[in-house]
Amino acid sequence: MAELPDKKNAFIDWYLAVVEEAGLSDKRYPVKGMNVWTPYGFQARRNLDAILVREIEATGSRAVEFPTLIPRTEFAKESEHIKGFDAQVFWVTRGGLTELDIPLAMRPTSETAMYPVFALWVRSHRDLPLNVYQVVNIFRYETKTTRPFIRIREIHFFEEHTCQVDEAHATERVRSNLAAFREMARALLLPYLALRRPDWDKFPGAFYSIAFDTPVGAARTLQIGTVHHYRENFARPYEIRYEAADGEQRYVHQTTFGLSERLLGAVLAVHGDQKGAVFPSSIAPYQVVVVPVLGTDAGDGPTKAADEVVRRLRHHGIRVHLDDGDERPGAKYYRWELAGVPLRLEVGRREAESKTATGVDRLGRKGKVTLEHLEHEVRERLTEFDRALGERAHAELVASLSVANSLDDLTGSTTVRVLSWCGSEECGHRIETAIDGGLLGTPEEPLPLPLGAPGPCVACGRSDEARWAVAGRPL
Numbered sequence: 001m002a003e004l005p006d007k008k009n010a011f012i013d014w015y016l017a018v019v020e021e022a023g024l025s026d027k028r029y030p031v032k033g034m035n036v037w038t039p040y041g042f043q044a045r046r047n048l049d050a051i052l053v054r055e056i057e058a059t060g061s062r063a064v065e066f067p068t069l070i071p072r073t074e075f076a077k078e079s080e081h082i083k084g085f086d087a088q089v090f091w092v093t094r095g096g097l098t099e100l101d102i103p104l105a106m107r108p109t110s111e112t113a114m115y116p117v118f119a120l121w122v123r124s125h126r127d128l129p130l131n132v133y134q135v136v137n138i139f140r141y142e143t144k145t146t147r148p149f150i151r152i153r154e155i156h157f158f159e160e161h162t163c164q165v166d167e168a169h170a171t172e173r174v175r176s177n178l179a180a181f182r183e184m185a186r187a188l189l190l191p192y193l194a195l196r197r198p199d200w201d202k203f204p205g206a207f208y209s210i211a212f213d214t215p216v217g218a219a220r221t222l223q224i225g226t227v228h229h230y231r232e233n234f235a236r237p238y239e240i241r242y243e244a245a246d247g248e249q250r251y252v253h254q255t256t257f258g259l260s261e262r263l264l265g266a267v268l269a270v271h272g273d274q275k276g277a278v279f280p281s282s283i284a285p286y287q288v289v290v291v292p293v294l295g296t297d298a299g300d301g302p303t304k305a306a307d308e309v310v311r312r313l314r315h316h317g318i319r320v321h322l323d324d325g326d327e328r329p330g331a332k333y334y335r336w337e338l339a340g341v342p343l344r345l346e347v348g349r350r351e352a353e354s355k356t357a358t359g360v361d362r363l364g365r366k367g368k369v370t371l372e373h374l375e376h377e378v379r380e381r382l383t384e385f386d387r388a389l390g391e392r393a394h395a396e397l398v399a400s401l402s403v404a405n406s407l408d409d410l411t412g413s414t415t416v417r418v419l420s421w422c423g424s425e426e427c428g429h430r431i432e433t434a435i436d437g438g439l440l441g442t443p444e445e446p447l448p449l450p451l452g453a454p455g456p457c458v459a460c461g462r463s464d465e466a467r468w469a470v471a472g473r474p475l
């Protein structure tokens with residue numbers, strides 16, 4: 001099998017090769033940007049979804065599911081929103097042979113599907129807060145080059161929508177979403193920056209947007225999630241009102257929290273290496289693969305021992321796969337490393353006789369596992385693997401950030417840049433031109449760098465109102 005392209009120097013080629021070779025997605029479906037989830041990729045997605053659902057439900061959110069199609073009349077009610085999405089919507093204009101009176105949008109996101117119904121659900125302050133989420137597919141007519149999991153036209157999407165009594169409670173919900181995302185990212189071992197997007201880059205219709213970005217090498221960043229505060233911007237056109245305790249009618253304040261299969265792309269991009277994908281054990285389709293090593297005089301010891309290992313680990317709730325195909329062991333090792341399996345257990349004649357297995361984790365660390373304490377030792381190996389993987393990712397995040405002191409300093413950047421900005425849109429655009437990318441925003445959580453007070457703005461030199469900001473080149 002051919003070597004993977006170099007991750008550092010040819011990131012996108014490397015990424016595409018990993019997705020392909022690991023068998024995570026089949027892009028041969030005859031609609032551009034709409035890919036097939038393979039069994040292996042689907043299992044990773046299901047494990048990922050389980051984490052998102054677990055964490056959001058821990059904050060009191062409940063699952064709903066709204067229809068895919070949205071009447072144009074509803075879709076167009078919030079003017080900024082429709083302006084922002086118009087160029088990306090797939091329209092259904094015919095039902096069978098009949099032209100529809102009102103064209104139907106394939107949801108590109110679900111504000112305009114949900115909010116007319118929220119207006120019916122929310123009557124009194126007792127109906128608040130309303131915190132609901134759905135995990136569904138959305139559709140966006142993407143015009144840039146499509147990439148599996150990262151930029152596609154049918155997107156597996158997680159969206160929370162909430163209604164709160166007032167702005168302060170909505171702000172609190174935003175904080176709660178940031179905390180929930182921290183737990184999600186912790187499970188995926190994904191380091192990230194939480195940045196408040198500049199006004200010109202916020203979600204269409206939002207009061208403000210906070211995005212999570214993770215650096216993915218070569219000064220590129222990937223947006224892996226967003227939280228938006230809408231204030232009353234949607235509640236007014238959709239008339240989502242409630243009767244307050246004092247008898248007055250008030251508009252709700254709303255928030256949303258959006259994530260997608262891009263998180264899977266980020267896991268591949270951040271953790272993967274020159275040998276292929278690397279999955280954290282939380283979402284690995286197989287956490288352990290067991291390979292019996294059958295030499296000429298091995299007898300049936302290895303096969304029997306491998307069967308026992310698989311049976312016991314499965315019983316213990318570990319996702320384990322037995323690879324007893326007739327390929328050479330070396331070819332199997334290569335393939336499962338490419339597929340990102342956290343731990344491989346090899347069982348040959350010597351292991352079978354000594355009631356052990358040889359464990360090799362995806363970071364290449366080798367050690368014996370005894371059958372006597374199999375479940376416990378495998379758990380320990382996985383925990384240690386996750387710890388080391390998380391540490392490696394965090395170190396890469398830190399290495400991918402550096403402070404820039406002037407506009408000149410931004411030209412040809414090979415890292416994501418932290419800089420001082422006065423907050424003006426004009427300076428923001430000058431920064432974007434200099435880095436040939438975007439002003440990603442101002443940190444909502446401390447950056448992993450020793451930073452003092454910000455100096456003068458790198459664009460205009462003014463010191464008043466200067467704040468730290470992050471600039472980079474979104475993938």
Ligand SMILES: [Zn+2]
Nearest residue numbers: 422427457460
């Ligand atoms: Zn400035």
